[in-house]
Amino acid sequence: MDLPLVVGVDGSEPSLRAVDWAADEAALRGVPLRLVYASLWERYEGDSLAEDLTDDLDGRTEQVTAEAVVRVAARRAALRHPDVEVSTDVLPEEPESALVREGRNACALVLGHRGRSGLVEMLLGSVGLSVAAHADCPVIVLRGGHDNRVRAGVHGRVVVGVGDKGTDSAALRFAVREARLRGATLEAVRAWRCPAHETTDHPLLVGEPARLHELQAAETLERALEDVPAELELRRRTAEGPARGVLLAASHEADLLVVGARRTPGHIGLQLGRVAHAVLHHAACPVAVVPERP
Template sequence: MELPLVVGVDGSDHSLRAVDWAADEAALRQVPLRLVYAASWENDSDTPLAHVPGKASANELADFVVDTAAQRAQRREENLKVSFQISHEDPVPALLREGHNALALVVASRGRSRLAELLLGSVSLGVAARADCPVIVLRGSHDNQAKAGTRQRVVVGVGERPQSTAAVRFAFDEAERRHVVLEAVHVWRRSLYETPVPARQPGDPATSHEQRAADSLAAALRDAVSDRPAVAVLEHVVEGAAHLVLLDASARADLLVVGAQRRRGPYGLQLGRVAHMLLHHSACPVAVVPQAT
């Protein structure tokens, strides 16, 4: 069975931009696009949808939102196969269920509620934290397109653990599809008790920390580089705080890829601190890739 790319829709401008991006991505991957609308999203009565005549019922609103999104996707990619699902449940479980049989989930960073103008939507966080497949949250100015972004670069954050493999492979695949450079970033920090060494002069050997970090990054990339020799790769080893380094990198990327370092919290699975910060502040779309445990 050909797995689709799934995008959540709610009729907001943000979700319509997500449809544009997802249509491009589905065309790049040559897979169908599936639109998912959850009925509970229509409860934001204080922010009605534009262009909906009169006071539409829940079913009429759902049909309107899905039809509008489907037509928009087909206009963008006329040969794209588009299907849809209207669900009478909360959006997070609806999208998580669709994610069981999806290549990836695409969600906007905001919905239709006024609170969403201030905070990253709970839907985006809930789905990114718990989905079985990669989740792409459309932050930043992504120019409504996945095909030929203005920055011509995919960035992947590579951790020290072997679980980084899934995120690395996803990033290589995306860079190859877009025919762009892949920048692999590995962040390291010295111990709190270590005194910073003086600045090195040209020709001085790298510090042991930097060398270990460079070796770790090269090892994490080795198999993917071998499998995708056409992808141009820039390897960056940087000392600092991971979330700050990656936020800086997001300003020069069309897509930022990170592994989902999940932890158990009082309300179930939650994202790790780095991914959480990136989803709130990244300058470009963020792909959160589940890691093997």
């Protein structure tokens, strides 16, 4: 049986837009869609509800049940893709722990970039950050001005940051699959920097240390991509600068940005790294964080 694609919903507009996107993704993958509402509170009171929920409740927004949240989300997914199997669940617990546990039996987790917390829109909330840092499966956070669609992306491009894992990179394998599903170009990016202590003032040697690091980056990129299917349209690119800055710039012309996050057995704190942390907060497109095992 195929593992489901799990979406965390909370009644906010970003979470329902995540349902749209995930329904497309589930249809492409041919997997079930599972919609989960996780909260210690049975009812929500506030004014940050999605329009669909307000309509469902005839304009009454003072009290919203968890069942109403998942009912509206399921109806929205079914209208978008009637052929996708949809299931729902309400879990009376903290969303961080519930979604991480759900990820153990999911092909991926999908989250809106911001829920009903009232946080600044540019920053990812604590739930998304914690889930991305601890989940055993890829976590896709729908940042930026995505158009709620997977197949017909604006740019037709999936960007992946290439680290030191080479052909053993789970993030690269994930990016290859996503690009193939979408019929998109895969752009593999390797960032490089020339340490300040390697520079020289000799006029005949200016630029040589930098050129060496650039060549090493290109060689690393080639080795990592040697098993990419020949039929996939592939772009290779090296860029000077910190990896997080290079990838943030690339996100402005991508429909999906894929990065790896190292997982260390026995480690309790956040396991993201600076690059994944930065793109989750500031990328201009959806971000997939893929766990990398030692």
